[in-house]
Amino acid sequence: MKKVYVAMSADIIHQGHLKVIDAARNLGDVIVGLHTDDVIRDYWRNPIMKYEERKEVVSNIKGIVSVVPQDSLDQVPNLIELKPDYVVHGDDWLEGSQKELRERVIDAIKEWGGELVETPYTHGVSISKLDEELMQIGITPQMRMKGLKELIYSKKPVRILEAHNGLTGLIVEKTKVEKDGKIKEFDGMWISSLCDSTAKGKPDIELVDLTSRLNTINDILEVTRKPIIVDGDTGGQIEHFVYTVKTLERLGVSAIIIEDKTGLKKNSLFGTDVIQTQDTIEHFSDKIRAGREARATSDFMIISRIESLIAGAGMDDAINRAKAYIEAGTDGIMIHSKEKDGKEIVEFCRRYNEFENRVPLIVVPTSYNFMKEDELVDLGINVIIYANHLIRSAYPAMVNTAKSILENERSKEASVNCMPIKEILTLIPGGM
Ligand code: SPV
Ligand code: MG
Numbered sequence: 001m002k003k004v005y006v007a008m009s010a011d012i013i014h015q016g017h018l019k020v021i022d023a024a025r026n027l028g029d030v031i032v033g034l035h036t037d038d039v040i041r042d043y044w045r046n047p048i049m050k051y052e053e054r055k056e057v058v059s060n061i062k063g064i065v066s067v068v069p070q071d072s073l074d075q076v077p078n079l080i081e082l083k084p085d086y087v088v089h090g091d092d093w094l095e096g097s098q099k100e101l102r103e104r105v106i107d108a109i110k111e112w113g114g115e116l117v118e119t120p121y122t123h124g125v126s127i128s129k130l131d132e133e134l135m136q137i138g139i140t141p142q143m144r145m146k147g148l149k150e151l152i153y154s155k156k157p158v159r160i161l162e163a164h165n166g167l168t169g170l171i172v173e174k175t176k177v178e179k180d181g182k183i184k185e186f187d188g189m190w191i192s193s194l195c196d197s198t199a200k201g202k203p204d205i206e207l208v209d210l211t212s213r214l215n216t217i218n219d220i221l222e223v224t225r226k227p228i229i230v231d232g233d234t235g236g237q238i239e240h241f242v243y244t245v246k247t248l249e250r251l252g253v254s255a256i257i258i259e260d261k262t263g264l265k266k267n268s269l270f271g272t273d274v275i276q277t278q279d280t281i282e283h284f285s286d287k288i289r290a291g292r293e294a295r296a297t298s299d300f301m302i303i304s305r306i307e308s309l310i311a312g313a314g315m316d317d318a319i320n321r322a323k324a325y326i327e328a329g330t331d332g333i334m335i336h337s338k339e340k341d342g343k344e345i346v347e348f349c350r351r352y353n354e355f356e357n358r359v360p361l362i363v364v365p366t367s368y369n370f371m372k373e374d375e376l377v378d379l380g381i382n383v384i385i386y387a388n389h390l391i392r393s394a395y396p397a398m399v400n401t402a403k404s405i406l407e408n409e410r411s412k413e414a415s416v417n418c419m420p421i422k423e424i425l426t427l428i429p430g431g432m
Helices: 015-025 037-043 051-059 076-082 096-110 127-137 141-152 166-174 193-199 210-223 238-251 268-273 281-294 315-327 343-352 373-378 389-408 421-427
Strands: 003-008 029-035 064-070 086-090 115-119 158-162 176-179 182-185 188-191 228-231 255-259 301-306 332-335 361-363 383-386
Touching: 003 015, 003 076, 015 029, 015 086, 015 115, 029 051, 037 182, 051 064, 064 076, 076 096, 086 096, 096 115, 141 158, 141 188, 141 238, 158 166, 158 389, 166 188, 166 210, 166 389, 188 193, 188 210, 193 210, 193 228, 193 389, 210 228, 210 238, 238 255, 238 281, 255 281, 255 332, 281 301, 281 315, 301 315, 315 332, 315 343, 332 343, 343 361
Parallel strands: 003 029, 003 086, 029 064, 086 115, 158 188, 158 383, 188 228, 228 255, 255 301, 301 332, 332 361, 361 383
Antiparallel strands: 176 182
């Protein structure tokens, strides 16, 4: 029998896959190079089914004799090892970002007289459409919740963007760009206290109460599937915090981040322009421990946010607190800084990385926004939160529209910057 190689992700199997496999099995024994979870995460998103589950499904398809891990998009290393007589692929890689991968395959198999067979692309099935259908089915709280921890321990960076209502949740859920042959998207949502408060026209001083925050979270949960990290402010009284943990975990939120401040909370980006009082290490550690005890599963993460650099307490204090909070059992450390040059963050990371019992590190690069994701990853950072950018970009656009209507005494001029009526009517499916 001839050897036939087919590479695929097979995260959602559809008739397009079956056509490719059918063409392959007519040529010989089919070996599937199954993309590993890391490959899928790297070029697209967290796979719905993990490698072993996908392997089980694929192994049971008629004609497939073996499944081997395909641990990059480049098939060549596997091809050199297996020397198949045929490589089968859909003809959708003739153009676009996959073209180079195709050329590498052709060059490689030439060596032993292998042949590339391309099957016509199956129109009418689209993974993004199937994804949308999955969205309709929804996601269980448990599945959504554990998604964040899985991502943190398998992918760098985990990229999070703020959402403050259902619509911004959808933007975080669905926005994709294709760059360097990979599909880039956000991994989850940050329910910022600043943005949630601002959207309600209120100051960011823990004035918007938990019930109201839960309404926002619920609106977002209803229309999305990606993991959610909640900005828990100070976490409040320990006796209250344990209830917050239970409630968020029950809803399927993945993590709460609480900051080590006390008294009337002020936004960190004010720095020392306002009074920022830090909690004692002992009391905040008690809060972390109480939160850990309150949760039902370790899938729900309790992350500690250190405000020493914000409150002017210095680097040594930040490092000491990180050690203490890890001792208390925190699932992650968020270090905040409002310095524009990023030097504090670099220094903190250098010292933090020397810890033997380091836990995932989270940053909010609002002030040091010149730093690119790669640079932050090189510093050992696991999660990057873009904490306020959707509301900050929406507000000026809305004010400009309001001003334009006043100035022009009609909306014609403002309409240029508005999305067409037809688009807004169909933006959210199911309205017709
Ligand atoms: C938020 O987004 O509410 C935060 C981050 O807590 S910051 O505004 O930078 O303090
Ligand atoms: Mg906040």
